[in-house]
Amino acid sequence: MNESTLKTPMIKMIPIFIMGQKYEVPAELTIMKAMEYAGYKFIRGCGCRGGICGACSTVYRKPGDYKIHTGLACQTVIEPEMYLTQLPFYPALKATYDVSTMQGIATEIFEAYPELFRCVACNACTKVCPMDVKVMDYIAYLKRGDIEAAARASFDCIQCGLCASRCMGELPQYHIAQMARRLWGAKLTPRAQHLAEMVLKIEQGLFGELIAKLETTDTAELKKLYNAREMEPAMSRNEWKPSKDNVGLR
Amino acid sequence: MKIAYYPGCTLKTRAKNLEDAALAALRVLGIAAVELPRWNCCGAVYSLTDDDLIHQVAPVRDLIRVKEQGAETVMTLCSMCYNTLARANRLMREDEEKRHTLNTFMDEEPDYHGEVEVHHLLTLLRDRIGWKTLAAKVRRPLTGLKVAPYYGCTLVRPRPVSIDPRPDQPTILDDFLRALGAEPVDYPARIECCGAYNILSEPDAAHRASANVLASAERHGAELVITSCPLCEYNLGTCQNQVLPHGEGLRPLPTLYFSQLLALALGVGNEELGLELSPASSLKLVAERISPIHQA
Ligand code: FES
Numbered sequence: 001m002n003e004s005t006l007k008t009p010m011i012k013m014i015p016i017f018i019m020g021q022k023y024e025v026p027a028e029l030t031i032m033k034a035m036e037y038a039g040y041k042f043i044r045g046c047g048c049r050g051g052i053c054g055a056c057s058t059v060y061r062k063p064g065d066y067k068i069h070t071g072l073a074c075q076t077v078i079e080p081e082m083y084l085t086q087l088p089f090y091p092a093l094k095a096t097y098d099v100s101t102m103q104g105i106a107t108e109i110f111e112a113y114p115e116l117f118r119c120v121a122c123n124a125c126t127k128v129c130p131m132d133v134k135v136m137d138y139i140a141y142l143k144r145g146d147i148e149a150a151a152r153a154s155f156d157c158i159q160c161g162l163c164a165s166r167c168m169g170e171l172p173q174y175h176i177a178q179m180a181r182r183l184w185g186a187k188l189t190p191r192a193q194h195l196a197e198m199v200l201k202i203e204q205g206l207f208g209e210l211i212a213k214l215e216t217t218d219t220a221e222l223k224k225l226y227n228a229r230e231m232e233p234a235m236s237r238n239e240w241k242p243s244k245d246n247v248g249l250r
Numbered sequence: 251m252k253i254a255y256y257p258g259c260t261l262k263t264r265a266k267n268l269e270d271a272a273l274a275a276l277r278v279l280g281i282a283a284v285e286l287p288r289w290n291c292c293g294a295v296y297s298l299t300d301d302d303l304i305h306q307v308a309p310v311r312d313l314i315r316v317k318e319q320g321a322e323t324v325m326t327l328c329s330m331c332y333n334t335l336a337r338a339n340r341l342m343r344e345d346e347e348k349r350h351t352l353n354t355f356m357d358e359e360p361d362y363h364g365e366v367e368v369h370h371l372l373t374l375l376r377d378r379i380g381w382k383t384l385a386a387k388v389r390r391p392l393t394g395l396k397v398a399p400y401y402g403c404t405l406v407r408p409r410p411v412s413i414d415p416r417p418d419q420p421t422i423l424d425d426f427l428r429a430l431g432a433e434p435v436d437y438p439a440r441i442e443c444c445g446a447y448n449i450l451s452e453p454d455a456a457h458r459a460s461a462n463v464l465a466s467a468e469r470h471g472a473e474l475v476i477t478s479c480p481l482c483e484y485n486l487g488t489c490q491n492q493v494l495p496h497g498e499g500l501r502p503l504p505t506l507y508f509s510q511l512l513a514l515a516l517g518v519g520n521e522e523l524g525l526e527l528s529p530a531s532s533l534k535l536v537a538e539r540i541s542p543i544h545q546a
Binding site: 119 | 262263288289308356
């Protein structure tokens with residue numbers, strides 16, 4: 001039979017190894033789709049499928065390459081002969097603390113996570129991060145008490161835990177960074193004055209009348225209103241301003 | 251003059267006064283200390299175990315950061331950072347096999363062969379500025395002030411990284427004090443240990459060692475002890491109330507970082523010296539014994 005008479009285009013199949021077992025799967029799939037193609041059904045280790053929830057971290061190696069590679073299964077495209085396993089969760093101790101009673105100083109982090117000082121700067125954490133966060137650097141910031149620098153440097157962390165899996169100092173880096181971001185956000189960043197003012201206005205009944213009206217509006221009308229609502233465009237910089245009759249400006 | 255600067259973690263927290271005063275003094279001297287844009291804790295203590303190479307990774311990484319900046323020299327202020335970086339640097343220069351192992355382990359970094367020169371601020375003052383030039387910049391001469399230069403361990407030991415050619419009879423801090431117009435006190439305990447990390451596991455032993463240093467300085471007429479190490483300053487200064495009962499008739503003795511005295515002599519305002527982090531007796535000494543700024 002002539003190839004051109006085939007109805008479906010030829011899909012190139014490539015071999016990959018999932019937990020040591022060989023499967024032939026269509027090339028160009030992501031690891032996650034390839035695993036589903038091979039018959040796996042995710043009840044854990046998969047969340048957003050958009051590279052943001054951190055549930056699908058995957059560890060793999062390639063033939064002839066001693067390096068450990070990592071990626072998010074939902075984002076990483078398969079390569080021939082790669083062998084992989086998922087690491088959807090990595091146990092790491094998480095300190096209990098109450099941000100509302102804290103001051104936002106470095107000693108609070110040192111007390112919650114004394115193992116911070118076991119870091120030997122081996123950099124295995126940074127090498128393994130699927131989000132390219134400079135993990136070793138934010139740990140270094142914290143050792144010198146710079147909570148803000150650590151919060152900023154760890155901003156892209158999705159809490160997948162791969163850093164902790166490779167740490168020879170046995171640090172739970174991602175939990176430590178989360179504490180830094182919490183303290184920074186709650187205690188160190190300036191409070192937004194306009195927010196407090198708006199909350200006060202709302203409490204004083206700014207939207208009371210409008211909400212009462214909406215409560216008696218029928219669904220079709222609500223949908224119309226919703227679609228016609230005034231909204232800041234996704235890509236706007238600073239040039240966007242709400243229209244003059246926007247209730248929030250009252 | 252511009253110089254790459256490695257601060258070390260403690261200088262960003264508990265020993266901020268060591269750093270603040272030094273940077274203020276350097277500004278007066280026209281030296282721009284450029285903090286490395288990336289650095290990590292050096293480990294603070296040089297690992298002596300021969301095959302424990304993992305603890306050399308941190309200091310060597312810092313030296314690579316210096317090289318990355320295109321700098322040939324890095325300056326430290328903390329004795330312990332100085333010691334750790336200088337010894338790691340020697341290792342990378344002299345031990346081919348370990349150098350290879352470390353460079354291979356840090357395969358994400360450029361190879362390092364010990365190209366960088368590690369300086370302590372004191373050697374920089376001696377070798378690049380000179381005591382005479384320093385003396386000429388003094389605006390608050392410390393005339394008549396009897397100061398005990400405390401070298402401790404890590405500035406002068408081991409011999410190959412000593413900041414003084416005679417580690418057993420160093421004079422660099424004495425020369426520094428003379429340049430500032432002060433009178434260095436010669437006392438036997440100047441290169442003895444303050445007790446160092448024993449303060450954590452054997453506090454009494456540390457206090458005894460510190461009492462020995464303070465008693466020796468006091469017997470020889472010191473009004474003030476200067477240090478360049480946050481741990482020495484902690485043991486001798488911060489913990490002094492616990493130390494005093496360990497020496498007979500020992501009275502409170504003010505302590506300051508050498509950088510604080512330097513800044514004072516150069517006419518930097520007291521508010522830039524971080525004096526609030528120093529013992530109360532040191533504040534009193536500054537107020538009572540150091541004359542106001544000479545108007546030029
Ligand atoms: S499923 Fe959420 S990051 Fe992959």
